[in-house]
Amino acid sequence: MFNTVVNWFIRQRIDQINNFIDHPIETQKGVLFSQLFHAEDTVYGKNYGFKDISNYRDFQNNVPIVTYEDYEPYIEKARQGMKDIIWPGQIKHFAKSSGTTNAKSKFIPISDESLEDCHYKAGKDLISIYVNNHPESGLFQHKNLRLGGSSEMYQNFNTKFGDLSAILIENLPFWVEIINTPSKKVSLMSEWESKLKAIVSEVVKQDVGSLTGVPSWMMVLLRRVLHDSNQQYITDLWPNLEVFFHGGISFKPYRDQYNQITGKPIRYYEIYNASEGFFGIQDRSDSDEMLLMLDYGIFYEFIPMDTFGTSLQKAIPLSEVELHKNYAMVITTNGGLWRYMIGDTVKFTSLSPFRIKIAGRTKHYINAFGEELMIDNVEYAIAKACRETNAFVSDFTGAPVFMTGNESGAHEWIFEFTSQPESLDSFINIFDETLKTLNSDYEAKRYNNITLKRPVVHIAKPKLFYQWMSNRGKLGGQNKVPRLSNDREYIDPLLVLNQEM
Structure with a gap:
């Protein structure tokens, strides 16, 4: 019965994904105007005339492109528990960023809608796409080893903040916990060394079929697992391991290392997620390009990097992007971010469907001599x-x-x-x-x-x-x-x- 229900869900979702693949521009237009309608009576919506926006050009002209520093005053009001600031109602959770772009912590709003219709929906889509590609998979018969951040939730005013992984794990339904390892208690430990020891103690006893995490930290964990279990290869311990779902950093420098320690070939699927949203999923096993996910309540715009930071800077919609050009990504989300620059750069490898690769960061590059090294x-x-x-x-x-x-x-x-x-x-x-x-x-x-x-x-x-x-x-x-x-x-x-x- 479980497999019947899961297979029905997968077929339904694959049909929906194929629909936005076939109608990408219409899907994005629907996302934008749905967001504007929902937020027109918020403080931000009133300040920038959401009710008067009837087309994309109005949106461009009325609503400014912002960085976190520009947007912080609104986020701070929402963090204090004020309602209807950037999204209808009260936003209860804020993801505290790791602060890689500057020393100042960022607090990214996570509304109920972004939690359910973006982050959790993406997790289900990842499984749907993978199992659709590999119907022989035994994914549901084994545990998924997840590795999130060192995570705690903190109460401030009457809202909570912490790593995105803490927010996601804290709000997961019980049935999802059944298929994940380590336990919620261990996953939410904050001190890394103690947490690593506790994770190893739990996972060596499990039947792990999939891995989910950042390649660098997962490698640290797997090497510790090998050491403590006295195994030569990971698949000696977990013979049913079949796939690693990875994101956060490039997998290129790590692929050979994973091939060396796994012991037998496994599959690698890349995901593109961040505190601000979930953007892309690798949809083919033979290519590391990622399908841009267009129905997660995120409206995308792109700034060509050859004009980024100049007087000629201008954001363009999905319909105007070109192949193999570097773009800074701008997002409008159901989490309450409006024309927000996330700091990532991407390039399109396909326009039908829209597939992308992460090119880098708008602040993480070397261009001291005009070399534009990404x-x-x-x-x-x-x-x-x-x-x-x-x-x-x-x-x-x-x-x-x-x-x-x-x-x-x-x-x-x-x-x-x-x-x-x-x-x-x-x-x-x-x-x-x-x-x-x-x-x-x-x-x-x-x-x-x-x-x-x-x-x-x-x-x-x-x-x-x-x-x-x-x-x-x-x-x-x-x-x-x-x-x-x-x-x-x-x-x-x-x-x-x-x-x-």
Whole structure:
């Protein structure tokens, strides 16, 4: 009976997904005007004339594009329990961001609608898409090992805040808890080291069929599981493991490491989720492109990165995007965010249906010399250098070395290897040459070392990044190592710590 109900639900949902694939622009138009109608009597709706908006052009002209700093006064009022500020009624939950873009904590509103119609709906869709692709799957017969952030819920005024994972886990229905491990009690522990020990103690006894989490932190957990269980491969312990649903950071630098420790091939499915919403799901097993999910109560706009931050900056709707261009994403959500820049950049790999890849962050790049180096270039180059030198990189970060006197500039990198390259010199050469082939601006700046010299590379001591994240209070599944910076905010403290360890 359970399988019959699940299969019926999956067929229904796949039909709905196919409908927005066939009618993407109409779906997005419906989302936008539904949001405007629901919020027209809120403070924000009255301030920006939602009742007077009758088409997309009105929306563009009436409602400003905002950053968190612009929007914070409204969020703060909602956090104090005031009703009808940015969304109808009272918003009871706020996701506290990990603060990767700046040191200041962000509190992202999570309305009841965004919880149910975006985050939870996406979780069900992920399973629906996967099982539809693999009808022979035994996913429902085994446990899903989830790894969220180090999470607590805090009461403030008469609203709650915490990591998104805490909000999601706290509000999950009981039947979902049955298929997840570790338990809710362990999942919501806050101190990372104690939590890691408790997770291992629980999960080694379970029959795990799937994994869900951020690749870097899941790797830490799996290595601990192998150590404590005296197993060589993960599938020795969990022979029914078949898939890893991963998101948060790029999987490229980690794929070979996972292939090495699993013991037998498993599938990898990428998801694109954030505190602000759930945006994309890999819908094919043979491609890591993600289907842009268009019916989660999120209206999408995109700012071409070649005009981002200039007087020519302008957001465009989905109907006007082009293939293989980098765009900063702007979202309007059923969580009460209006034309909000989330800080991510994406590029479209398909326009029918609309599929995307994450390109990077609007603030996480290196462009000190006009080289416009984005994270997707770097991760591809690292993966290639690792393959050709039999190396594994667990963490890294990079920053510019600014010009002094007649000296050219450079990029400086710290790589933490779980397996060091056979030749560091070869690793650097392959990394550098690959970046040249991927990025013509980088290649031009590297020409004859006139602007940029060969990359400066340091090998991190074991657990450098772990210790650095611990010192910053950033251990746990939702915290991410900043990969690129246009200044030396991250690399200088890492270099000092590397010398001290």
